[in-house]
Amino acid sequence: xxxxxxACTKDPELLIERAGRECYDSFxxxxxxxxxxxIIEHLLKSGHTSVLEHASxxxxxxxxxRALSHQLVRHRIASYSQRSQRYVRETKPEFVKxxxxxxxxxxxxxxxxxxxxxxxxxxxxxxxxxxxxxxFVLPNACHTSIVVTMNFRxxxxxxxxxxxxxxQWEIRGMAFRMLALxxxxxxxxxxxxxxxxxxxxx
Ligand SMILES: Cc1cc2nc3c(=O)[nH]c(=O)nc-3n(C[C@H](O)[C@H](O)[C@H](O)COP(=O)(O)OP(=O)(O)OC[C@H]3O[C@@H](n4cnc5c(N)ncnc54)[C@H](O)[C@@H]3O)c2cc1C
Numbered sequence: 001x002x003x004x005x006x007a008c009t010k011d012p013e014l015l016i017e018r019a020g021r022e023c024y025d026s027f028x029x030x031x032x033x034x035x036x037x038x039i040i041e042h043l044l045k046s047g048h049t050s051v052l053e054h055a056s057x058x059x060x061x062x063x064x065x066r067a068l069s070h071q072l073v074r075h076r077i078a079s080y081s082q083r084s085q086r087y088v089r090e091t092k093p094e095f096v097k098x099x100x101x102x103x104x105x106x107x108x109x110x111x112x113x114x115x116x117x118x119x120x121x122x123x124x125x126x127x128x129x130x131x132x133x134x135x136f137v138l139p140n141a142c143h144t145s146i147v148v149t150m151n152f153r154x155x156x157x158x159x160x161x162x163x164x165x166x167x168q169w170e171i172r173g174m175a176f177r178m179l180a181l182x183x184x185x186x187x188x189x190x191x192x193x194x195x196x197x198x199x200x201x202x
Contacts, residue, residue, distance in 0.1 A: 001096075001170070002062045003177035008185045012055035012152065016040060016189065020051045040188040052152040052189060057182050060147050061174060065096035067140040068170045077154040082146040086132040089125065093118040095141035096170065113139065152189050155182060159193045 009015060017036045020043055021027050029035055043051050073080055093114055101110045117139050124134035150158060155178070161167065162175035180195045 001064050001173060001177070002060075003174060003181065004060050005057055005178075005181040005185075006060045006147070007058035007149075008182070009055040009057070012057075012186045013040060013188055015054050016043070016051055016152070016186075019054045020048070023048070023051070037188050041191075044189075044192070049153050049156065052156065053154075054151070055186065055189070056149055056151040057155065057178075057185065058147060058149040059178055059181070060145070062145040063094075063096070063143055064145070064174060065140060065170060066138075066142050066144050068096075068168075068174065069144050069146055070140075071168065071171050072146065072148065072174075075150070075154065075158055077150070077157070079149040080146055083144050085135040085138065085142075085144075089131050090118075090121065090135070090138065090142065094143040095139065096143065097141065098169075114141065117142075152182075152186065156190070156193075159190070163193060 013036045014032055017030065017032065017039050020039045021030060029039075043049060069082060073082075095114055097110060101107055117137055120137045121134050124137065125131065159175055159179055162171050163179060164172075167175065176195055179190060179193055183190050183193075183195060
């Protein structure tokens with residue numbers, strides 16, 4: 001899995017401070033970085049989190065499974081652009097193998113399933129079946145890539161659900177990588193999320 005941040009609002013925390021101070025007509029208190037930290041703390045504590053929507057980040061995520069991307073796109077407050085299996089033919093058998101595939105027997109069963117799927121996919125293509133139909137035999141493990149943009153309020157919701165120990169391991173790994181990147185841009189907005197917990201990941 002590769003996660004990169006390809007765009008982020010410039011000076012996102014200052015923007016959030018300016019938007020917040022509009023609400024309270026408190027521009028006289030604008031004195032970054034101290035005032036920025038203070039007002040963001042207040043916004044988070046009071047639940048006035050709509051102000052966070054003014055800032056957003058865009059990530060490019062590659063070498064993830066379709067099982068992950070299916071979970072990701074359930075997060076509706078976001079924008080997505082995903083590699084198409086209709087227009088792009090899957091030339092190589094690239095897939096995510098869970099760490100639970102860890103014995104010779106499991107490896108064999110998993111490997112057979114992957115080989116069969118790709119074999120049948122290519123057979124269908126050779127028989128003239130369009131890629132959009134041949135893809136029906138491809139597995140959830142199949143690699144995909146996606147560009148996702150979320151505003152900071154939606155990102156906080158995403159991290160609360162997907163950095164949790166209840167989240168599935170692959171999306172959790174992605175969420176922690178995204179968290180580490182966005183924390184560099186907006187440490188105060190994500191102060192209550194701890195990327196150090198990633199150590200517990202599979
Ligand atoms: C551990 C875990 C297990 C899950 N298991 C399943 C499962 O078995 N089956 C399944 O279908 N899904 C499952 N999900 C997905 C989950 O139900 C959510 O669809 C997903 O996490 C997106 O969350 P969200 O709706 O908060 O995010 P977003 O869609 O980004 O929405 C953000 C927030 O906007 C508000 N919102 C958005 N749309 C509406 C709306 N229509 N009405 C009211 N408020 C709205 C809500 O406050 C919401 O929290 C699981 C998620 C997790 C984390």
